Amino acid sequence: MRDILESCSLSSQVDRWYWDFNGDGEFMFKDVRNLLDEAVLPHDVDPTRWVKYIPIKINIFAWKVSLDRIPSKLNLLKRGVSMENNLCSVCHEDIEDTSHIIFKCEMASNIHQKICRWWQIDFYHMSSYAEWLSWFNDIRLPSKKKLMLEGVFYISWWQIWNFNNQILFGSSIPRRSTVFDDIVSRSFMYVSSRCKKNFSLTDWMSNPSAIAL
Ligand SMILES: [Zn+2]
DSSP, rough: HHHHHHHOEEEETEEEEEEEEETEEEEEEEHHHHHHHHHHOOOTTOOOOOOOOOOOOHHHHHHHHTTTOOOOOHHHHHTTOOOOOOOOOSSOOOOOOHHHHIISSHHHHHHHHHHHHTOOOOOOOOSSSHHHHHHHHHHOHHHHHHHHHHHHHHHHHHHHEEEEEEHOSSSOOHHHHOOOOOOHHHHHHHHHHHHOOOOOHHHHOOGGGSOOO
């Protein structure tokens, strides 16, 4: 991977990036991001933070967030991939690093705020994974519920990251207003199928912390 990265350069063309591979073909910024994403394998995932209610791929993504190993623009720059700008694609106000995308960006903060309102817990503005973890550890909920809430946060990070990628690589601008609803419906689908108790989407939407487990 390092050899490939060192022998190639990322150039800008109009509003897209391409990776010029010895003139033989075009390598999109998207491909570089995917390659680096796949190059990080979960050999040392912390088993204490594994949420059984959500898919493995989302647990792995959350693990990468915790270690700052997602292929953010800043992490790509650190690996020698040059690009036209390193600003957040959502707000264009700050450098796109893991903490900004997942926690500090106004869009991410807004999603966290909505999750807190939905779960009826006090919102705290977090600016990093470490702050999120410290805040989350202090939340008082029965263990199963807390694990579900942790899963909801992991799903939200996954959705925020995908939203960011859709802005960069999608054929149309995604709608920000649907992200939270997607988190609610997706988390219901994952949690209800992996939980032994039956509950409805209405129960989940109205007050998940009140569901009898
Ligand atoms: Zn931003």
